[in-house]
Amino acid sequence: MIRSRVRHSPGRTPRKEWGGGRCKDAAHPHIGFTGQGEPEEGNTPTPGWLWAFSAILVVAMVYYLVRFGGSFSVAAHEVEQPGLAAAQRSTVPVKGDEVFSAVCGACHQRHGRGIPGTYPPLVASPWLLRDTYSPIRIVLAGLYGRIEVNGAMFNNRMPPLGDKLSDEEIAAALSHARSSWGNRALRITRSDVKSVRESSPLRGPWTPPELEMAPPPSMRPGNVP
Ligand code: HEC
Numbered sequence: 001m002i003r004s005r006v007r008h009s010p011g012r013t014p015r016k017e018w019g020g021g022r023c024k025d026a027a028h029p030h031i032g033f034t035g036q037g038e039p040e041e042g043n044t045p046t047p048g049w050l051w052a053f054s055a056i057l058v059v060a061m062v063y064y065l066v067r068f069g070g071s072f073s074v075a076a077h078e079v080e081q082p083g084l085a086a087a088q089r090s091t092v093p094v095k096g097d098e099v100f101s102a103v104c105g106a107c108h109q110r111h112g113r114g115i116p117g118t119y120p121p122l123v124a125s126p127w128l129l130r131d132t133y134s135p136i137r138i139v140l141a142g143l144y145g146r147i148e149v150n151g152a153m154f155n156n157r158m159p160p161l162g163d164k165l166s167d168e169e170i171a172a173a174l175s176h177a178r179s180s181w182g183n184r185a186l187r188i189t190r191s192d193v194k195s196v197r198e199s200s201p202l203r204g205p206w207t208p209p210e211l212e213m214a215p216p217p218s219m220r221p222g223n224v225p
Helices: 050-069 082-089 096-108 133-141 169-176 190-199 206-215
Strands: 143-149 152-158
Touching: 096 169, 133 169, 133 190, 133 206, 143 206, 169 190
Parallel strands: none
Antiparallel strands: 143 152
């Protein structure tokens, strides 16, 4: 006899599934579970389809882990980010001739001789060569008004580049200009630019007379020598 099957025949008290909860009301035959008898523990074997389904699940899980688990390596979570690439690039030394050509050369020309009447020359220019801080100040904050360079007059405007170029880029571009086309002057370092930037915080463009009168940054109060 199969225990789980409900037997119901005239004159007999129906049996409930799970073996044996008997309906006490014989005149009122029920089919199936009535709630009047507690189900009892049986030992029906696990059906074959459940085994098969479990096996498929396990295979699917293993496949997923092998395919997408990244060998459980921490590196699997390191997504390549644009910021990271930029940070790595910044460790590559900045090339002065490249910055000069890309930025300064647009006006002062790649050969540094400028354009007569419009952009002053950097070749043999005392503004560029006589000290380290004046050219840094010009590049950081810009310059406007009448200026004489090697006997020629200019009255134009150079935009501030302090927020567009890093200390390193400014140092590299100025060092390139100070050592090219026959110019011979000391290299300008990144820390030179940094200390000038810190000693003269945000300000508008210089005029040539202002620039000549301004003391060197090391003489300013609060400047780190
Ligand atoms: C948009 C054009 C422009 C760019 C870009 C530019 N300058 Fe100038 N620069 C000028 C002008 C114009 C003057 C003169 C301003 C005036 O008439 O008062 C000048 C003046 C100067 C001077 C002082 C005068 C001289 O001829 O020595 C220096 C030094 C200088 N620039 C360096 C640079 C450097 C270095 C860069 C790049 C980091 C640069 N400039 C980028 C237009 C520019």
